[in-house]
Amino acid sequence: MNAPGLPRLQHILASGGIAAVGLAVAWISYTQQPSEAFLFPRLISTVFVVLAFWTFFKALMGWTKVGAGLSGAMFMRMAPGLAVALVYVFWAAKALGFYTAGTVAFFILLSLYDPAPLNSAKSWVKRAIITAGFLAVMYGLFAMLLKVYTPREVFF
Amino acid sequence: MEFIYYFPEVFSPVSFALLLVGTVGGLILGATPGLSPTMAVALLIPFTFQLEAAQGLILLGAAYTSTVAGGAVSAILLKIPGAPANIATTLDGHPMAQTGQGARALQLSFLASAVGGIFGVLLLIFLSPLLAKWALAFGPSHLFWLAILGVTIIGSLDSKSVVKGLLSGCIGLWLATIGFDDIMGAQRFIFHPALGGGINIIAALIGLFAIPQVLTMFAKGRHRTDVEVIAVEKHSVIDAIRELMRNKRALSIGTITGSVIGLIPGVGGQIAGLVAYDQSKKFSRQRAKFGTGHPEGVIAAESANNAMVGPSLVPLLTLSIPGSPTAAVLLGGLLIHGIFPGTDLFVNNPDVAWTFIDSMLIGQVLMLIFGLYVAGLAARVAQVPQYVMAAVVLGLAVFGSYSVQSSIGDVYVMAALGVMMYFLERFGFSAAPLVLGLILGPIAEANFIQGSMIASATDGLGAYFLTGTLNILLIGMVIASVAYSAWMELRARRFLSKEDLIA
Numbered sequence: 184m185n186a187p188g189l190p191r192l193q194h195i196l197a198s199g200g201i202a203a204v205g206l207a208v209a210w211i212s213y214t215q216q217p218s219e220a221f222l223f224p225r226l227i228s229t230v231f232v233v234l235a236f237w238t239f240f241k242a243l244m245g246w247t248k249v250g251a252g253l254s255g256a257m258f259m260r261m262a263p264g265l266a267v268a269l270v271y272v273f274w275a276a277k278a279l280g281f282y283t284a285g286t287v288a289f290f291i292l293l294s295l296y297d298p299a300p301l302n303s304a305k306s307w308v309k310r311a312i313i314t315a316g317f318l319a320v321m322y323g324l325f326a327m328l329l330k331v332y333t334p335r336e337v338f339f
Numbered sequence: 340m341e342f343i344y345y346f347p348e349v350f351s352p353v354s355f356a357l358l359l360v361g362t363v364g365g366l367i368l369g370a371t372p373g374l375s376p377t378m379a380v381a382l383l384i385p386f387t388f389q390l391e392a393a394q395g396l397i398l399l400g401a402a403y404t405s406t407v408a409g410g411a412v413s414a415i416l417l418k419i420p421g422a423p424a425n426i427a428t429t430l431d432g433h434p435m436a437q438t439g440q441g442a443r444a445l446q447l448s449f450l451a452s453a454v455g456g457i458f459g460v461l462l463l464i465f466l467s468p469l470l471a472k473w474a475l476a477f478g479p480s481h482l483f484w485l486a487i488l489g490v491t492i493i494g495s496l497d498s499k500s501v502v503k504g505l506l507s508g509c510i511g512l513w514l515a516t517i518g519f520d521d522i523m524g525a526q527r528f529i530f531h532p533a534l535g536g537g538i539n540i541i542a543a544l545i546g547l548f549a550i551p552q553v554l555t556m557f558a559k560g561r562h563r564t565d566v567e568v569i570a571v572e573k574h575s576v577i578d579a580i581r582e583l584m585r586n587k588r589a590l591s592i593g594t595i596t597g598s599v600i601g602l603i604p605g606v607g608g609q610i611a612g613l614v615a616y617d618q619s620k621k622f623s624r625q626r627a628k629f630g631t632g633h634p635e636g637v638i639a640a641e642s643a644n645n646a647m648v649g650p651s652l653v654p655l656l657t658l659s660i661p662g663s664p665t666a667a668v669l670l671g672g673l674l675i676h677g678i679f680p681g682t683d684l685f686v687n688n689p690d691v692a693w694t695f696i697d698s699m700l701i702g703q704v705l706m707l708i709f710g711l712y713v714a715g716l717a718a719r720v721a722q723v724p725q726y727v728m729a730a731v732v733l734g735l736a737v738f739g740s741y742s743v744q745s746s747i748g749d750v751y752v753m754a755a756l757g758v759m760m761y762f763l764e765r766f767g768f769s770a771a772p773l774v775l776g777l778i779l780g781p782i783a784e785a786n787f788i789q790g791s792m793i794a795s796a797t798d799g800l801g802a803y804f805l806t807g808t809l810n811i812l813l814i815g816m817v818i819a820s821v822a823y824s825a826w827m828e829l830r831a832r833r834f835l836s837k838e839d840l841i842a
Contacts, residue, residue: 194766223516224516230505237502249499249767253762258558264553276747285737288734289730293726296729297724321734321738329389
């Protein structure tokens with residue numbers, strides 16, 4: 184039996200997803216050509232599938248004992264930050280430029296998670312100063328010290 | 340005694356400056372809760388690209404050593420271990436700080452760390468060449484089994500569930516096969532153009548270790564943590580040295596326990612600290628004082644977690660098996676400079692190997708000197724709110740993974756792997772075996788293919804890979820590591836509550 188409160192459905196979905204990936208990897212490994220190139224993937228995928236299906240079977244039977252899952256409240260707290268991070272990485276960094284997108288994402292994240300009151304002008308000034316400091320450090324480290332050439336910025 | 344010849348290299352201006360930066364930076368990063376040594380070293384790797392291999396390793400090695408020691412600052416002054424390795428330090432260090440003995444606890448902690456650390460590095464110096472010579476006898480089949488042993492040993496020992504640990508290792512081994520096959524040039528599992536060149540190790544390391552931490556901090560929400568930093572009063576260092584000398588038993592137990600545990604791949608500093616604390620308590624005449632602010636507890640825990648650092652690099656530098664997740668990240672740092680651990684390292688790149696090891700010895704002394712002065716500053720940095728830390732780490736992860744080869748694809752891979760790892764961790768999977776699979780996968784595959792070619796011209800696959808003393812010994816070790824961990828897991832379940840297990 185599962186431990187009290189353990190989200191059994193979540194475990195079934197997670198282990199089911201991994202089992203599906205394992206199956207897809209095994210299918211590709213055993214069907215793609217040239218077979219010599221897939222010799223090692225075949226070996227791994229066989230073990231992968233066995234372990235993944237054992238984990239899935241345990242989840243189905245409610246025998247999973249390790250892993251607390253993700254509560255709804257936890258997900259709701261994390262979701263805004265995750266959304267900002269994903270938009271920053273998968274769209275804004277390339278579209279707006281690394282420094283512009285990084286600064287905007289940093290400021291939004293501070294605003295979302297800073298427990299200071301949102302109606303206080305002082306807290307907004309503090310956030311702006313921290314963000315400016317972050318931008319200066321990132322620019323100093325990556326553009327000036329490491330000379331990393333990033334995509335063109337939208338504003339400069 | 341070859342190592343003596345390379346000491347001047349450590350004192351060259353650039354190398355010494357990097358050692359200083361790594362040591363002071365590591366002390367501050369180590370004191371910051373939420374920034375583990377592994378994550379700190381992973382985030383530092385992009386800064387080593389423009390450096391020579393030895394210099395890059397000096398920076399990473401110094402950061403590794405001092406983050407472990409720096410974690411004691413927040414453990415003692417804030418009751419928050421900077422890293423899992425410092426959990427045992429909290430038990431007596433914080434009560435000491437609460438009774439106005441914070442400086443004494445910090446001094447004892449850094450002195451014990453330095454003694455343990457120096458002993459650990461000396462073990463590294465004397466054991467590595469011996470093991471490296473032994474590794475000369477290894478052929479492709481042995482190297483294949485060694486790579487598999489590296490994955491299974493961390494997969495089984497570092498995880499709460501053996502099956503999930505091994506499955507994490509399998510996922511890592513599979514991820515390592517993505518891209519073009521080296522021999523036939525065939526495309527394998529390239530589902531997105533960003534995966535065309537395979538998965539970049541550094542981007543993957545940053546994603547797998549940094550992003551789950553960022554999301555964990557987000558998951559705490561708009562949460563204010565008002566942690567009180569206990570003021571550090573003045574205390575004579577000479578008195579602290581005398582006190583350390585009086586507590587030789589705790590120091591010896593911590594140093595020896597940490598060194599032995601460090602040599603066992605997969606068993607981290609957390610275990611070293613806790614086992615040393617427990618053993619020191621058992622052998623102490625004042626065992627009732629443990630947990631109430633007893634110096635022996637701090638000395639045993641801190642000497643153990645730093646004594647573990649040097650020996651944890653022995654299997655890495657000689658056999659390519661990282662002894663800890665941080666050692667796995669260091670392996671990534673070696674590979675990006677085109678250096679393979681093992682005999683190759685000591686025969687073809689002795690300057691890199693010995694300069695790095697010597698720098699760790701000097702780093703221990705610097706850590707001791709700066710530790711006492713940086714402690715106050717580090718404790719202040721440790722108060723940086725988690726939401727600021729999360730946003731900074733996210734920014735460093737994005738810029739760091741892009742800087743590897745100026746590829747936006749690497750940033751996508753970093754983020755995708757990081758988010759995936761966060762959810763996998765919530766379901767009992769762990770990053771360390773996955774990283775090991777990713778790093779050791781190409782080594783395992785290259786030797787498997789080479790071995791298969793030799794086997795087809797000789798006795799056949801089964802005879803080549805499954806017979807011979809060394810093959811049987813290595814296979815036995817693979818089976819033993821899995822069986823032992825499975826037995827320990829079943830035993831732990833019998834004694835622990837279900838709530839403990841799922842936590």
